[in-house]
Amino acid sequence: EPEVTQTPSHQVTQMGQEVILRCVPISNHLYFYWYRQILGQKVEFLVSFYNNEISEKSEIFDDQFSVERPDGSNFTLKIRSTKLEDSAMYFCASSEAVVQDRPYEQYFGPGTRLTVT
Amino acid sequence: QKEVEQNSGPLSVPEGAIASLNCTYSDRGSQSFFWYRQYSGKSPELIMFIYSNGDKEDGRFTAQLNKASQYVSLLIRDSQPSDSATYLCAVNQDNYGQNFVFGPGTRLSVLP
Numbered sequence: 311e312p313e314v315t316q317t318p319s320h321q322v323t324q325m326g327q328e329v330i331l332r333c334v335p336i337s338n339h340l341y342f343y344w345y346r347q348i349l350g351q352k353v354e355f356l357v358s359f360y361n362n363e364i365s366e367k368s369e370i371f372d373d374q375f376s377v378e379r380p381d382g383s384n385f386t387l388k389i390r391s392t393k394l395e396d397s398a399m400y401f402c403a404s405s406e407a408v409v410q411d412r413p414y415e416q417y418f419g420p421g422t423r424l425t426v427t
Numbered sequence: 428q429k430e431v432e433q434n435s436g437p438l439s440v441p442e443g444a445i446a447s448l449n450c451t452y453s454d455r456g457s458q459s460f461f462w463y464r465q466y467s468g469k470s471p472e473l474i475m476f477i478y479s480n481g482d483k484e485d486g487r488f489t490a491q492l493n494k495a496s497q498y499v500s501l502l503i504r505d506s507q508p509s510d511s512a513t514y515l516c517a518v519n520q521d522n523y524g525q526n527f528v529f530g531p532g533t534r535l536s537v538l539p
Contacts, residue, residue, distance in 0.1 A: 351531075353517075416461075416473075419470060420469070
């Protein structure tokens with residue numbers, strides 16, 4: 311069964327450093343997402359990406375964040391200068407193309423635990 | 428601001444019983460509703476979705492939607508200890524993907 315994969319599973323970085331989190335969405339999916347979950351809190355939307363551009367982003371997704379699809383399979387989230395409060399689990403998700411009158415499900419990867427020290 | 432509310436629990440039910448999980452949402456324009464299960468330290472795993480008023484059944488799971496009351500629920504029949512997890516309600520404003528607004532989740536404990 312196809313699945314979303316993410317690397318690394320755990321990333322430790324020092325405050326102020328740049329990190330890149332990587333995701334490989336399900337191969338026939340066209341919509342890609344990043345969410346984060348701070349320990350003990352709810353899952354929060356960061357950004358959605360379609361047709362090589364951001365289609366929606368939340369207030370959390372400020373200038374420190376960027377996303378890219380550098381090739382036909384990878385989808386990355388970059389945090390330019392990490393802060394302590396960026397410590398969280400980051401989930402990548404993907405979904406199929408639009409089908410009329412049918413909501414389509416988002417499938418989540420296993421996540422990357424980011425620890426900023 | 429769109430809000431999705433759930434009782435945090437824990438909700439404890441004996442093995443074999445029906446577990447009932449509830450979710451309310453603030454945005455009346457919401458179109459589709461998803462239930463995810465999340466085991467501790469793991470990612471959300473899709474259980475089912477619903478977008479029409481009424482009931483939708485999938486195996487031991489039944490989702491119920493009442494848009495007039497802005498309420499969606501998940502029933503788990505014949506609960507098993509392996510069902511012990513946090514159940515997340517996610518709401519989507521339209522049928523074109525984009526972002527989900529998640530509730531805080533309800534922790535379910537099924538007692539053997």
